[in-house]
Amino acid sequence: MNVFMFYLFSGIILICSLLTITTRRILRAAVYLLCVLLATAGLYFMLNYQFMAAVQLTLYAGGIVVLIIFSILLTHHISHRFKHPNTVNLLMGLGAAVVGSGLVIATLLSHTFQAGTAPELKVDMTEIGTQLLSTGKNGYVLPFELISILLLAAMIAAIVIAKKDKNKNSEI
Amino acid sequence: MIQGIPLEHFLIVSTIMFFIGICGFIIRRNLITMLMAIELILNSVNINFVVFNRYLYPDQLQGQFFSLFIVGIAAAEASVAIALIINIYRKMQNIEVENVNELKF
Amino acid sequence: MTGYTYTVFILIIPLVMFLITGLLGMKWKPIVSGLMGTTGMGISWVLSLITAGSYFFGGHHAESFQTIIPFEMTWLRFSETLIIKMGILLDPISVMMLVVITTISFMVHLYSIGYMHGEKGFQRFFAFLSLFTFSMLGLVIATNIFQMYIFWELVGVSSFLLIGFYYQKPSAVAASKKAFIVTRFADLGFLIGILILSFVTGTFDFGKLTEPGTAIFGSAASMSFMGVSALTWAMTLIFIGGAGKSAMFPLHIWLPDAMEGPTPVSALIHAATMVVAGVFLVARMFPVIHFQAPAAQEIIGYVGGFTSLFAAVIAITQYDIKRVLAFSTLSQLGYMMLALGVSGYGGEEGLGYMASMFHLFTHAMFKALLFLGAGSIIHAVHSNYMYDMGGLRKYLPITHITFLIACLTIAGVPFLSGFFSKDEILVAALHHNKILFAVEFIVAGLTAFYMFRLYFSVFWGKDRHYHHTPHESPLIMTIPLMFLAVASIFAGYLPFHHLVTSDKIGFVTEMNYMVAVPSVLIGLLGIAVAWILYKKESDVPAKLAKQWGILYTATYNKFYFDEIYLFVTRKIIFNYISRPIAWFDRHIIDGFMVGIGTVTEKASYKIKGMQSGQLQHYAFAFIAGALSLALSMIYFLMK
Numbered sequence: 001m002n003v004f005m006f007y008l009f010s011g012i013i014l015i016c017s018l019l020t021i022t023t024r025r026i027l028r029a030a031v032y033l034l035c036v037l038l039a040t041a042g043l044y045f046m047l048n049y050q051f052m053a054a055v056q057l058t059l060y061a062g063g064i065v066v067l068i069i070f071s072i073l074l075t076h077h078i079s080h081r082f083k084h085p086n087t088v089n090l091l092m093g094l095g096a097a098v099v100g101s102g103l104v105i106a107t108l109l110s111h112t113f114q115a116g117t118a119p120e121l122k123v124d125m126t127e128i129g130t131q132l133l134s135t136g137k138n139g140y141v142l143p144f145e146l147i148s149i150l151l152l153a154a155m156i157a158a159i160v161i162a163k164k165d166k167n168k169n170s171e172i
Numbered sequence: 173m174i175q176g177i178p179l180e181h182f183l184i185v186s187t188i189m190f191f192i193g194i195c196g197f198i199i200r201r202n203l204i205t206m207l208m209a210i211e212l213i214l215n216s217v218n219i220n221f222v223v224f225n226r227y228l229y230p231d232q233l234q235g236q237f238f239s240l241f242i243v244g245i246a247a248a249e250a251s252v253a254i255a256l257i258i259n260i261y262r263k264m265q266n267i268e269v270e271n272v273n274e275l276k277f
Numbered sequence: 278m279t280g281y282t283y284t285v286f287i288l289i290i291p292l293v294m295f296l297i298t299g300l301l302g303m304k305w306k307p308i309v310s311g312l313m314g315t316t317g318m319g320i321s322w323v324l325s326l327i328t329a330g331s332y333f334f335g336g337h338h339a340e341s342f343q344t345i346i347p348f349e350m351t352w353l354r355f356s357e358t359l360i361i362k363m364g365i366l367l368d369p370i371s372v373m374m375l376v377v378i379t380t381i382s383f384m385v386h387l388y389s390i391g392y393m394h395g396e397k398g399f400q401r402f403f404a405f406l407s408l409f410t411f412s413m414l415g416l417v418i419a420t421n422i423f424q425m426y427i428f429w430e431l432v433g434v435s436s437f438l439l440i441g442f443y444y445q446k447p448s449a450v451a452a453s454k455k456a457f458i459v460t461r462f463a464d465l466g467f468l469i470g471i472l473i474l475s476f477v478t479g480t481f482d483f484g485k486l487t488e489p490g491t492a493i494f495g496s497a498a499s500m501s502f503m504g505v506s507a508l509t510w511a512m513t514l515i516f517i518g519g520a521g522k523s524a525m526f527p528l529h530i531w532l533p534d535a536m537e538g539p540t541p542v543s544a545l546i547h548a549a550t551m552v553v554a555g556v557f558l559v560a561r562m563f564p565v566i567h568f569q570a571p572a573a574q575e576i577i578g579y580v581g582g583f584t585s586l587f588a589a590v591i592a593i594t595q596y597d598i599k600r601v602l603a604f605s606t607l608s609q610l611g612y613m614m615l616a617l618g619v620s621g622y623g624g625e626e627g628l629g630y631m632a633s634m635f636h637l638f639t640h641a642m643f644k645a646l647l648f649l650g651a652g653s654i655i656h657a658v659h660s661n662y663m664y665d666m667g668g669l670r671k672y673l674p675i676t677h678i679t680f681l682i683a684c685l686t687i688a689g690v691p692f693l694s695g696f697f698s699k700d701e702i703l704v705a706a707l708h709h710n711k712i713l714f715a716v717e718f719i720v721a722g723l724t725a726f727y728m729f730r731l732y733f734s735v736f737w738g739k740d741r742h743y744h745h746t747p748h749e750s751p752l753i754m755t756i757p758l759m760f761l762a763v764a765s766i767f768a769g770y771l772p773f774h775h776l777v778t779s780d781k782i783g784f785v786t787e788m789n790y791m792v793a794v795p796s797v798l799i800g801l802l803g804i805a806v807a808w809i810l811y812k813k814e815s816d817v818p819a820k821l822a823k824q825w826g827i828l829y830t831a832t833y834n835k836f837y838f839d840e841i842y843l844f845v846t847r848k849i850i851f852n853y854i855s856r857p858i859a860w861f862d863r864h865i866i867d868g869f870m871v872g873i874g875t876v877t878e879k880a881s882y883k884i885k886g887m888q889s890g891q892l893q894h895y896a897f898a899f900i901a902g903a904l905s906l907a908l909s910m911i912y913f914l915m916k
Contacts, residue, residue: 002174002176002177003176003177006177006181010185013185013189014185014188014192017193017196017212018192020196020205020209020212021192021193021195021196021199021205021208021212026202026204029205030208033211036189036212037215040215040218040219043182043219044222046174047222048226049222049226049236051236052222052239055240055243056218056243059243059247060215060243060246060247063247064211064246064247064250067250067251067254068204068207068208068250070254071204071254071257071258074258074261075204075257075261075267076267082201082202082205083201085199085200085201086201089198089199089893090199092198092893092894093194093195093196093199093897094195096191096194096195096198096900096901097191097192097194097195099904100191100900100904101187101188101190103904103908103911104187104190104191105187107911108180108183108184108187109180113179113180113227113228114228115179115227115228116227116229116230118229118230118231119230119231120230120231121230121232123233123236127233128236131237132237138232138233138234140237143237143241147241147244147245150245151244151247151248153248154247154248154249154251154252157252157255158252158254158255159255161252161255161256161258161259162254162255162258162259194896194900197893197896198893198900206892269891269892269893270891272890272892273889273890273891273892274890275890276888276889276890276891277885277886277888277889
């Protein structure tokens with residue numbers, strides 16, 4: 001059962017990511033991306049990381065993909081089809097991808113990973129919450145605070161960058 | 173640890189997704205689709221962390237937290253990128269990446 | 278006088294005068310440079326006379342004259358034994374040359390104040406005269422052959438500057454180039470000779486080379502190249518260098534053309550000092566040549582003899598006063614070389630050596646007198662050519678008398694100095710080589726003939742109408758003439774055979790009437806022929822010229838040697854050697870350099886394209902770099 005699920009999800013991931021980068025219609029690319037993210041969330045569920053999966057679904061699929069679709073609507077004709085990529089770019093991309101994946105997979109397979117022997121930790125929300133906000137060992141309160149500042153900064157940055165110029169003739 | 177699925181399979185999946193993302197970043201001529209490819213890359217890295225956590229260190233949660241933070245950062249970065257894309261669209265009326273080449277010789 | 282260190286001033290004063298008049302001469306009135314140069318030369322002259330007096334007549338020598346080195350410093354040290362030094366060497370021939378050079382130079386300086394009066398470049402002239410005198414003095418007092426070579430080249434440069442003094446005249450420029458190139462070409466032989474000699478013997482020093490019974494030539498006896506011993510090669514090459522400076526055949530072509538320079542220059546350089554540098558060199562190296570390379574000595578003798586005959590024949594037909602005198606100089610230089618070529622070593626055997634040096638001394642006096650007199654004539658008549666002159670004895674009395682004295686001297690009339698020196702040469706030739714004696718005997722007659730042809734044509738002949746009356750030269754120009762005339766008369770009475778000899782020990786000679794009487798007779802015969810043909814105006818010379826036909830034309834054109842040389846250089850050397858080399862230089866070497874620049878430019882243009890501004894290219898470069906690093910790290914370095 002597990003194996004079947006794994007292959008199903010992996011297949012969706014790979015096929016949809018390929019389709020994302022090769023399709024000629026932009027909205028379809030966004031949808032394929034969404035599928036990839038959903039399949040990844042499925043993988044997380046399989047690994048018993050429910051919180052992670054939930055975050056993935058909420059933020060990635062529900063936040064970022066929506067954002068992308070908004071920007072597509074703002075900047076494109078929906079029916080606009082992409083041109084074929086440059087030959088040079090195609091060669092460069094394929095070359096990098098093939099060589100890179102070959103290298104990494106070869107390295108992976110030649111290494112034996114020591115499986116962990118400790119007992120599996122029961123992951124539930126209290127555990128996650130405590131660790132996230134604790135300051136001792138395994139405490140992640142510092143990155144948590146920094147992330148919040150980063151998000152604030154990103155918000156301000158996005159507003160400032162996307163603002164209309166006051167000097168231009170505009171009614172708003 | 174999931175019975176029957178060795179660690180390497182997960183890693184191979186995430187590697188392939190990573191390199192598909194790189195390939196897409198180089199091939200695509202539109203800024204938004206390049207952004208999508210970047211999301212693929214970040215996603216693949218997330219899977220890597222989580223899988224290592226589950227298989228090699230089942231009693232700790234570092235991988236999961238790392239992935240959490242990566243998701244947060246990805247969100248921030250995607251929003252700033254979209255803001256930039258909108259600005260570029262205002263200037264040039266299209267978002268081909270070939271037109272964004274002021275910093276050349 | 279103990280300590281001859283004051284002799285260094287003989288050298289330094291002309292150098293200082295050159296620097297001052299050269300650098301600052303334009304700031305003052307021209308006459309100041311003239312006076313400074315002359316005063317400096319006068320002081321050098323007095324010092325030389327003091328040196329000569331104390332060296333020759335000081336009375337502190339026993340049997341032979343010592344070689345004194347008052348000053349020497351090490352300049353370059355190549356190895357333990359091969360050292361180039363700079364110093365001052367005093368021995369009989371160098372002291373004699375000091376006297377000759379400074380006397381003639383001082384007379385020329387005095388003369389030039391009058392002759393060059395009003396010329397543009399007056400200061401430059403005196404600066405160059407001082408430079409030349411300095412170089413020539415340095416040459417004669419050199420302690421080693423390399424120092425002599427350095428000053429040899431300096432003399433060549435000064436001569437170039439002085440011949441090309443009227444640098445706006447193309448013929449003068451061409452003449453100075455010719456002189457420099459021909460002598461430089463000969464100096465190549467000189468340099469190679471020096472190198473061979475120093476390689477074989479391990480030293481440059483004259484003292485070591487000419488020491489009697491020296492052993493440094495031991496290893497040289499076995500070295501030979503193409504059947505000729507190494508030392509013969511060395512000496513012959515060194516002689517070639519001397520032959521260039523002394524205008525021996527076939528390197529004589531520069532001397533007639535060098536008359537383009539001002540007449541005082543011709544007097545100083547091309548009569549009395551520079552051209553005798555070659556003779557001096559052979560005299561310096563005489564023990565080496567005589568004992569180690571007798572074949573070279575034979576060559577020297579024959580070349581000298583041929584040159585004197587060749588030049589005398591050409592001189593018979595020339596019309597330009599200065600050309601006649603130039604060829605006369607060539608002929609007399611041939612005499613001096615021949616005398617060295619037939620000489621032995623030591624005592625009576627060394628008569629040729631002594632005669633050569635004696636003739637050098639007397640020739641300097643009378644030839645300088647002849648040239649300065651010619652300058653006086655040219656100054657009066659404003660032309661160089663004999664057919665513009667005639668009957669000048671009425672207008673230029675002092676010049677006439679002094680010129681006559683010089684002509685009598687060169688013709689070998691008894692009781693004047695030329696008779697004594699020429700006679701010794703004839704005796705030396707008779708004892709060693711009858712052919713050369715015969716040649717020189719004939720040349721003596723020819724010399725008398727052409728000199729008196731010149732004299733009669735200028736001072737007697739037809740009384741011409743000059744459109745402005747020639748006037749005698751001012752006193753400043755006639756005083757040197759008178760001094761040199763006195764010197765020409767009395768120099769013959771100096772006891773040279775006690776002072777300057779091959780082994781520095783004096784010997785006794787006496788008059789050899791068997792040789793003296795015929796030589797006087799042939800001289801008088803030459804004078805008589807010239808009297809008949811030229812004293813009164815007649816057309817006999819013209820008819821004779823037509824009779825001789827082709828021979829006359831060939832002689833008049835100096836046997837076409839200039840044309841042959843021009844042909845060889847223009848058609849052969851320029852076309853087949855210089856042009857390909859110039860092409861090679863321009864297209865391959867310059868092309869290579871330009872090519873480096875062009876390649877760099879093109880490559881940088883291509884590389885510039887890498888900074889394209891395209892985001893995806895940058896991303897690819899980044900990924901590729903990371904992957905290659907990973908590859909190299911994992912698979913190549915860690916294994």
